Amino acid sequence: MAYASLREFLQALEEAGELIQVDEEVDWYLEVGAFARRMADVSGGALLFTNVKDYGPGHRLFVNSVGTKRRFAIALGLPPETTEAEVIEAFAQRIKRGMPPKEVATGPCKEHIRHGEAVDVLAFPAPHWNEKDGGRYIGTWNSIVFRDPDSDWVNVGLYRNVVHTRNEVGILPLPAKHFVRVMKKYHDAGRAMPIAIAMGAEPILPIVAATPFEYGVNEYDMAGALRQAPLEVVRCETSDLLVPATSEIVLEGHVNPGELRDEGPFGEFTGYYGGARAPRPVVRIDCVTHRDDPILTGSFEGKPVVEDHLQGTVAYSALLKNRLDDLGLAVRGVYTDPWSLTFIVVVSLKPQFMGHTFQVASAIWSCRLGVKVNWVITVDEDIDPTNLHEVWWAISTRCKGDRDIFIKGHDYGHPLHPCLTPEERKQGIGFKVHLDACWPANWPRDDTWRPPVCDWHSFPEEVRARVLAKLERLRGGRGE
Ligand SMILES: Cc1cc2nc3c(=O)[nH]c(=O)nc-3n(C[C@H](O)[C@H](O)[C@H](O)COP(=O)(O)O)c2cc1C
Ligand SMILES: [Mn+2]
Known part of the structure; x- marks a missing residue:
């Protein structure tokens, strides 16, 4: 469903309980910003100010429109x-x-x-x-x-x-x-x-x-x-x-x-x-x-997560996935977490040959939006790239620092990147890193080289089913 106007969208937010209307007077100097900051910190609602100082009724201000995943979905006409x-x-x-x-x-x-x-x-x-x-x-x-x-x-x-x-x-x-x-x-x-x-x-x-x-x-x-x-x-x-x-x-x-x-x-x-x-x-x-x-x-800008970061996450993940698909690089998923400001991109794939993971990193850097990406982290296809804990686990267990990290200096630098010196920011000089947390493609697929994963799914299916059924009875139907 397409919204014909912002006002139709506001109506949808209201119905979904996502809109906070502020009728009390609010100062355009810092107070609006602090309201938006607070909502970002508590994943709160979108804000419609109806009484801004020096303006009064009839001059409304709408802030933080797609600042949560729910509202982003609603904007696209998807269920919250x-x-x-x-x-x-x-x-x-x-x-x-x-x-x-x-x-x-x-x-x-x-x-x-x-x-x-x-x-x-x-x-x-x-x-x-x-x-x-x-x-x-x-x-x-x-x-x-x-x-x-x-x-x-x-x-x-x-x-x-x-x-x-x-x-x-x-x-x-x-x-x-x-x-x-x-x-x-x-x-x-x-x-x-x-x-x-x-x-x-x-x-x-x-x-x-x-x-x-x-x-x-x-x-x-x-x-x-x-x-x-x-x-x-x-x-x-x-x-x-x-x-x-x-x-x-x-x-x-x-x-x-x-x-x-x-x-x-x-x-x-x-x-x-x-x-x-x-x-x-x-x-x-x-x-x-x-x-x-x-x-x-x-839109309020600042430390994550504000709507800019959610926008970046959705747009970059989608555009990069389409690009890798177009190149036939067959990856499971691409994700840039809101906290990474699109400077870090995680790609999950099944490496087919030596250099496959680096080819993926290069494919990202060789398109326009990849210019801004500093870090590409490649993980195996059993890792969900949207789950930072799994990504962290993959880096901890499959990345050998002196072998699997490629660093290139003297590359594009974003002018707002705080880790660059003021001079580097001005000249646009930055860096690229490929951190490969996949098992090396040339390693044999045996239990010595790649130890079997030991998690819930490694239990036999019938054992899992039996335990789930017992848990169900134990919790009176509230088992997971
Ligand atoms: C809230 C918000 C504020 C932004 N402010 C700026 C800005 O002031 N300058 C800028 O170059 N990009 C800014 N961006 C990013 C650009 O909109 C983005 O890079 C976009 O792709 C630019 O359009 P273009 O690709 O057609 O050049 C902002 C993005 C968001 C979400
Ligand atoms: Mn454009």
Whole structure:
């Protein structure tokens, strides 16, 4: 089932007991952030603030939309109790075929249209999230739309926006992002880059925006694929870009060549402040359109687990699984735990030949999203990659440190990676590690080389059945 709007999604969250509406006054300065932090720490509900200080009723703020596995499943139209592995599998299957958007004449996002002097982004309750943030961030759960000047390719990305003035916001696209490549094309041709920042589109689009699809993949098609229904879009007022018809708020603007202004720092997905204050591109807002009683959306960043980490887990695990499948590498599963920030990926497989596990690691590093991955951990197919305890056990028992760990320095480094020196972060110099916790492929499959596993499944089936039946009687039907 596809949600036509954010409001339909809120309704579904309400029915699932996943929505907390806060009617008491809450300060946009730190209090909103602390609410979101607290909910992240207790795996709590999504937050709808109806009374933000200086704003009052009619200017709602929605935060922490897919911050738990249950809500992530609900956003995808799956039952709340769907397991994480099933969510990843559904995501992987759905994105195999795109579904183009459908243009409609108009939509709720056009209920109010403000041009020129009437543009004021601070009409919306943008939070100052963490204390050391470099300002109020209006864009943290947004969908930023732009088109490649040389083709029909439409990209949607999630890049943060600080408020500079009533009609100027900052944007932080990190170096490997599609925004940077496309912006360069416009600017090299001496042209301004038109963009549209949609907030409060239906729930899937920000997830798509934050997913690192390959260059040239039309991300509206991916939104359609994930929603399992075409996304309805309308034309912007000041450009020919298309935006989701039911968006709560749309900021239409452009990025001029060479125009930079200081931006940052910001409490980051790494769990530390990052992106030290530095000159970054500016978006000039030409027009704002919004719904009646608009709902601004926002996402809290910080130490795991916040929705950014869940998004990363689902998207990276699914995209990497599809890639390894496409290459015929036949792995059992791929998983990056939310606490690993997608810097660590675990792959479970049955090694067929010497070097198979390294081939898997190389296949991950050789695609766009693998650039960010520092560690690939390979485990045998009896290990569930989503179960960190099993992975830990495999590393403890099957990885010989001086033989099974491959380290390469002088490689890509993420600019926000805290373990790099400030200079390495600036230059983007990092490392790769392949940690192989599989039995070596050339080892004979006998009990001397590979000691038999000693667990529940190693008991004969009839013994297990007998014991289960006895436990059942013992616990009065509550046996496991
Ligand atoms: C909550 C959240 C905030 C994000 N903020 C930024 C950001 O400020 N800058 C950035 O480059 N990427 C940010 N990302 C990651 C990008 O959205 C992600 O890399 C995405 O793939 C970018 O789109 P692109 O692949 O089309 O370039 C953020 C992701 C999430 C979930
Ligand atoms: Mn993209």
